[in-house]
Amino acid sequence: xxxxTQTPKFQVLKTGQSMTLQCAQDMxxxxxxxxxxxPGMGLRLIYYSASEGTxxxxxxxxxxxxxxxxxxxxxxxxxxxxxxxxxxxxxxSRREQTNSPLHFGNGTRLTVT
Amino acid sequence: GNSVTQMEGPVTLSEEAFLTINCxxxxxxYPSLFWYVQYPGEGLQLLLKATKADDKGSNKGFEAxxxxxxxxxxxxxxxxxxxxSAVYFCALSDYTGNQFYFGTGTSLTVIP
Numbered sequence: 001x002x003x004x005t006q007t008p009k010f011q012v013l014k015t016g017q018s019m020t021l022q023c024a025q026d027m028x029x030x031x032x033x034x035x036x037x038x039p040g041m042g043l044r045l046i047y048y049s050a051s052e053g054t055x056x057x058x059x060x061x062x063x064x065x066x067x068x069x070x071x072x073x074x075x076x077x078x079x080x081x082x083x084x085x086x087x088x089x090x091x092x093s094r095r096e097q098t099n100s101p102l103h104f105g106n107g108t109r110l111t112v113t
Numbered sequence: 114g115n116s117v118t119q120m121e122g123p124v125t126l127s128e129e130a131f132l133t134i135n136c137x138x139x140x141x142x143y144p145s146l147f148w149y150v151q152y153p154g155e156g157l158q159l160l161l162k163a164t165k166a167d168d169k170g171s172n173k174g175f176e177a178x179x180x181x182x183x184x185x186x187x188x189x190x191x192x193x194x195x196x197x198s199a200v201y202f203c204a205l206s207d208y209t210g211n212q213f214y215f216g217t218g219t220s221l222t223v224i225p
Contacts, residue, residue, distance in 0.1 A: 004156070031211065042117075042202065042217040043157075050211055090156055098210040099145045099164045104156035 006105035013081040013112045021076040023091030030096040032074035036087040081112045115140045119203045119216035134188040134219045136203035144205040146186040151200045193223045
């Protein structure tokens with residue numbers, strides 16, 4: 001049972017480069033999320049998708065875009081990477097039921113130089 | 114608005130010591146409360162949760178009680194082990210269940 005799978009695990013980009021982080025879940029969850037983790041700041045929501053075909057901005061969406069490709073997959077794109085985007089990015093999913101917890105992937109360590 | 118405040122770390126304890134990590138929250142409505150644990154190089158894993166006032170969540174010897182009167186959800190364990198060394202996050206989900214708010218995390222190191 002894979003749960004939430006993210007690729008790649010590590011990525012180094014130069015300023016201005018673009019790339020897409022992939023996320024897939026096999027738990028038939030409706031809701032999917034992208035968070036970033038910065039030292040001393042906990043997790044902050046970048047974007048989320050409450051269901052297939054919908055996406056919404058979170059607390060820190062600037063510089064990112066997302067695509068909910070189907071129920072399983074939710075990708076995060078950096079169009080023009082900036083050093084301020086250096087962080088660990090986590091994908092998560094949850095059932096639609098109230099009180100359901102988030103299930104996290106293992107993260108992508110992103111470094112922008 | 115919604116927010117979570119948890120005690121700053123790092124926390125260092127000897128094996129078999131008692132652990133408390135404080136967490137308080139601000140929320141509208143009736144949130145659900147969670148503790149997550151993050152081991153090095155991994156994602157966050159659910160440790161325990163409580164969905165209404167006076168509920169006690171428990172797992173792997175850890176406990177936390179949802180206290181509405183003090184808006185708190187403190188994590189406790191009676192006897193920590195070296196394997197409990199990790200970062201612990203307190204979180205709440207709002208009344209819709211769609212939005213989660215995390216504390217800044219507390220790093221715990223347990224020494225033999």
